[in-house]
Amino acid sequence: MSASAGIAALPKKRRMATQGLAAARKRVTVLGATGSIGLNTLDLIGRHPDLFSVDALTAHRNVAELASLARQHRARLAVIADPDLYADLKVALSGTDIEVAAGPEALVAAACGPAEFVMAGIVGAAGLAPTLAAVRRGADVGLANKECLVCAGDIVMRDVRRFGGALLPVDSEHNAIFQVFDRDRAATVERIILTASGGPFLNMPREAMADVTPDQAVAHPNWSMGAKISVDSATMMNKGLEMIEAWHLFPVQHHQIDVLVHPQSVIHSMVEYVDGSTLAQLGSPDMRTPIASCLAWPERIAAPSQKLDLAAMGQLTFEAPDPVRFPALRLARAAMEAGKGTPTVLNAANEVTVAAFLAGRIGFLRIAGIVETALDRIDAGAPDTIDAIMALDAETRVRTTELLG
Ligand code: NDP
Numbered sequence: 001m002s003a004s005a006g007i008a009a010l011p012k013k014r015r016m017a018t019q020g021l022a023a024a025r026k027r028v029t030v031l032g033a034t035g036s037i038g039l040n041t042l043d044l045i046g047r048h049p050d051l052f053s054v055d056a057l058t059a060h061r062n063v064a065e066l067a068s069l070a071r072q073h074r075a076r077l078a079v080i081a082d083p084d085l086y087a088d089l090k091v092a093l094s095g096t097d098i099e100v101a102a103g104p105e106a107l108v109a110a111a112c113g114p115a116e117f118v119m120a121g122i123v124g125a126a127g128l129a130p131t132l133a134a135v136r137r138g139a140d141v142g143l144a145n146k147e148c149l150v151c152a153g154d155i156v157m158r159d160v161r162r163f164g165g166a167l168l169p170v171d172s173e174h175n176a177i178f179q180v181f182d183r184d185r186a187a188t189v190e191r192i193i194l195t196a197s198g199g200p201f202l203n204m205p206r207e208a209m210a211d212v213t214p215d216q217a218v219a220h221p222n223w224s225m226g227a228k229i230s231v232d233s234a235t236m237m238n239k240g241l242e243m244i245e246a247w248h249l250f251p252v253q254h255h256q257i258d259v260l261v262h263p264q265s266v267i268h269s270m271v272e273y274v275d276g277s278t279l280a281q282l283g284s285p286d287m288r289t290p291i292a293s294c295l296a297w298p299e300r301i302a303a304p305s306q307k308l309d310l311a312a313m314g315q316l317t318f319e320a321p322d323p324v325r326f327p328a329l330r331l332a333r334a335a336m337e338a339g340k341g342t343p344t345v346l347n348a349a350n351e352v353t354v355a356a357f358l359a360g361r362i363g364f365l366r367i368a369g370i371v372e373t374a375l376d377r378i379d380a381g382a383p384d385t386i387d388a389i390m391a392l393d394a395e396t397r398v399r400t401t402e403l404l405g
Contacts, residue, residue: 025050025051025052025053026051026052026053026116026117026295027052027053027054027055027114027115027116027117028041028045028052028053028054028055028115028116028117028118028119028295029054029055029056029057029058029110029111029113029115029117029118029119029134030042030054030056030057030058030118030119030121031058031107031110031111031118031119031120031121031122031127031130031131031134031145032058032059032060032119032120032121032122032123032127032144032145033057033058033059033066033069033121034059034060034062034065034066034069035121035122035123035226036224036225036226036287037119037121037144037170037226037287037291038057038059038069038119038121040287040288040291041119041121041142041291041295042054042057042069042072042073043288043304044288044291044292044295044301044303045073045295046072046073047302047304048301048302051296051301052295053073053074054073054074054075054076055075055076055077055113055114055115056075056076056077056078056079056110056111056113056115057069057070057073057075057077057078057079057110058078058079058080058081058107058110058122058130059079059080059081060080060081060082060122060126061080061081061082061085063080063085063088063089063092064092066078066080066089066092067089067092067093070093070096070098071093071096071098074098075098076098076099076113077098077099077100077101077110077113078093078098078099078100078101079100079101079102079106079107079109079110080100080101080102081102081103081104081106081107081126082102082103083102083103084102085102086100086101086102086103089102104129107122107129107130108129108130108133110130111130111131111133111134111137111139112133112134112137115139116139116140117139117140117141117142117295118131118134118139118140118141118142119141119142119144119170119291119294119295120134120141120142120143120144120145120148120170121142121144121145121170122145123145123147123226123228123229124145124147124228124351125147125148125151125347125348125351125390125393127145127147127148128145128147128148128151128152128386128389128390129386131143131145131148131156132148132152132155132156132159132386134165135156135159135160135163135165135167136159136163137163137165138163138164138165139165140165140166140168140297141160141165141166141167141168142168142170142291142294142295143167143168143169143170143171144170144171146171146241146242146245147241147347147351149244149245149248149249150241150244150245150343150344150346150347151343151344151347151348151389151393152344152386152389153244153245153247153248153343154248154384155384155385155386155389156248157248157249166297167249168293168294168297169245169249169290169294170287170290170291170294171242171245171290172265172268172269172283172285172287172289172290173194173195173242173246173268173269174242174245174246174249174250174269175268175281175290175293175294176267176268176269176270176280176281176290177192177194177246177249177250177269177270177271177281178249179281179293180270180271180279180280180281181250181271182271182273186250186251186252188273188274188275189250189252189256189271189272189273189274190256190272190273190274191252191256191257191258191271191272192246192250192252192256192257192258192269192270192271192272193258193259193260193269193270193271193272193278194239194242194243194246194257194258194259194260194269195259195260195261195262195265195267195268195269195270196236196238196239196259196260196261196262196321197220197221197222197223197233197261197262197263197264197265197285198236198261198263198319198321199220199221199233199234199235199236199238200216200217200219200220200221200233200234201216201217201234201325202261202263204325205325206324206325206365209325209364209365210363210364210365211363211364212234212364214227214231214357214358214360217230217231217234217357217364218230218231218234218358220233220234221263222263222264222265222285223265223285223287225287227358228351228354228355228358231354231357231358231367232350232354234364235326235328235364235367235368236321236326236328236329237328237329237331237332237350237354237367237368237371239259239321239328239329239332240328240329240331240332240333240335240336240346241332241347241350243257243259243329243332243333243336244332244335244336244343247336254333254336254337257336259321259329260318260319260320260321261318261319261320261321262316262317262318263317264313264316264317265285266282266283266284266285266308266310266313266316267280267281267282267316268280268281268282268283268290269281282308283305283308284305284306284307284308286303286304286305286306288303288304288305289303289305291303292305327368327372328350328367328368328371331346331368331371331372331375332346334375335375338380340380340381340382340383341380341381341382341383341389341392342375342380344380344383344389344392344393344396345374345375345378345380345392345396346371346375347393348392348393348394348396348397348400349370349371349374349375349378349396349400350367350371351397352396352397352400352401352404353366353367353370353371353400353404354367356404361404362404370400370403370404371400373403374396374399374400374403377399378395378396378399380392
């Protein structure tokens with residue numbers, strides 16, 4: 001089976017007629033404004049006040065930061081996902097004309113506002129409903145929230161095509177591929193190669209991994225990111241989720257997606273063509289580069305990321321991933337190949353186990369072990385609606401929590 005039209009889902013009008021960015025300020029909604037992706041997005045918006053303005057900002061529980069960002073960026077609307085925190089946010093924004101709302105429906109309402117661009121920066125499957133709502137009103141979406149493609153990629157991509165907005169990959173690897181993938185000659189692509197830093201435990205023996213702490217796992221050598229994706233990088237489940245994400249985004253077959261460990265995180269990914277040419281996108285490991293590329297697409301804007309000094313760097317190195325020390329990659333590939341509900345189970349089981357690891361309830365090596373057991377025991381079925389996917393996600397969370405013991 002080949003992936004959905006993926007990259008070809010870019011609206012034709014946009015591919016042919018490039019409008020100047022400055023024609024009108026682009027309104028941006030940031031889902032997950034208080035997180036690493038959200039803050040980097042707002043940093044760029046703050047540097048280009050002539051090009052962008054903020055419509056809605058959302059967070060989960062961080063009222064103080066959300067209120068401060070909403071004031072700073074003169075947001076129209078601020079939404080806190082936890083409904084119990086409505087009153088706190090209301091107080092924190094008193095004396096302003098910023099609208100305040102709370103709860104999951106309010107997140108969806110934020111995504112349905114008038115912004116031309118929505119940054120999907122919520123972590124986990126919790127981002128699915130608002131991201132899909134933005135897609136379904138034809139907004140351009142910057143997709144950082146890879147979990148929503150992993151657990152509901154067929155539906156998300158179908159609706160991107162149906163409703164006509166662009167889905168712009170924020171993940172540095174997919175953004176790199178997006179920049180060098182010849183969309184008009186997709187059949188000439190032989191392979192896409194996702195690079196992986198290998199995370200903080202790249203050279204650690206497997207036995208030693210049993211004792212690593214959450215603090216060690218979130219201390220990524222190159223990237224500064226939220227806790228969940230940092231742990232995913234340490235297990236390399238992140239690269240597994242990215243394989244599935246890539247399969248939905250780009251018109252390639254499963255076997256055309258490869259992973260290559262590149263510890264310096266300078267080459268963000270590559271596309272290999274039938275004639276032997278391999279095109280890559282390079283940059284320093286700073287998410288403001290891919291985010292800028294999405295915010296401005298199809299134009300470019302200045303970003304403060306450090307420019308590369310390859311001479312000073314001297315060398316870039318590469319190695320094959322180690323399937324024994326990083327079993328998550330194997331699990332994710334198998335889930336991608338199995339398709340249907342299996343990636344939903346993989347994602348939900350991973351979210352539960354990573355949260356348990358961060359809370360000190362289980363050791364690092366049990367993350368992949370429990371995910372594997374969940375994949376073995378849970379009947380993934382073939383959910384074909386969002387409700388069925390969310391039901392499978394919920395069932396997997398319950399069953400995986402039981403497996404934690
Ligand atoms: P963070 O943990 O830093 O931020 C997550 C954001 O989502 C916060 O604003 C948080 O609010 C909000 N949030 C968390 N849970 C919920 C929920 N249940 N409902 C609504 N909002 C919620 O994550 P990152 O920014 O690191 O990652 C965000 C997404 O982007 C992930 O899918 C990740 O895989 C992806 N990504 C991130 C990269 C990075 O460099 N960080 C790189 C590539 C992809 P609060 O602060 O209130 O908790």
